[in-house]
Amino acid sequence: MNLSFIASKPKYIFAKITKIWFFYIILSLVILFGFMSLLKYQIFLSKARVNDYQEKQAFYHTQIGKIDAYEERILLESELAKDRAVHNLMIRDAVVNLFNIIPDQITISYIEIGNDSLSMKGSTPSKEVFNFLLQDPLKAIFGKSSVTFFALSSGWYNFVSLSKSKTSIIESPKPKETQR
Template sequence: MSYSFIKPKIKPLFSIFTKIWLWAMIILSILSIFWAIFLGVKIYIVNSNSQDLQAQYDEKLKAIDSIKEQTKITLIKRDMTLDIYNKNAILNKSLMNLFNLVPDGVTLNSVYLDNELLKIKGVTPTKDHFKLLFEAPLKSIFAVSNTTFYQLPNGWYNFVSINKIDATQMENLTDEN
């Protein structure tokens, strides 16, 4: 026996409105999960790229420091080379001046030049010839000038002239050049 004129319909568990909201929430949740995964992957990629870039930066910084050190060393070597070149130029000029002082008839066998010492060995026809033409200019240049003569069998003289300059004269000479 039935008390109703219509046949009963089964009532759904969820209404259409609830089903729409349920599907929207499921889709939104899935999209949020994919978005979170995408962001996580993107952050991982950025971090790994950042680490690679930091490693490259560190390598470049080390290379720059190495080049700076090499530049310093090169500058020091250049300065040393220029100093040697200048000293050689002064020495060359001094030697040319010395050789210009040597009179005719005097033959030089050896010349030893140190910072404060000039040692000359050679042959001269007479002591007076040497003293007048060569020893006088040497005494005007050097603070101490000593010459020793040894007579040869042919009548000529071997000589050894040791000439010393003091430190103040050396400073004055280098200042003038």
């Protein structure tokens, strides 16, 4: 039985426009959740990079500390080398000065130089030559000088001279801690 002049149309719970709106709402929610998960993943990667950079920073700080300690050690050793070079120059000058005061008539066969003493052995033509040409300058430098002569069959004399000083002849380099 047909009571209407129009053919019946199927009726839906949701209209076509409502279905389109639902589709776009669900699509926008999927896009939002996709962006949110992408941002969370990027945040996770950023935190991992930050942790990696912090580990590298700690490593570099330890390396910098080691390099600073090495640099300090190198500087200390270079200062020590400079002090020793100066000390060696002082010793060289002292030895050269000592050889300069030895006259040509006296022959030296043995010299031992200590911080506050000088020991020499050699030969001289006479006691007076030794006393006037070498003993007096040694007394002026050291303050205390003694000599022992031994006569040779040729008329010359062998001698052993010991000179001592109250102060050090050659100052040895001192570490920086004791100088302060």
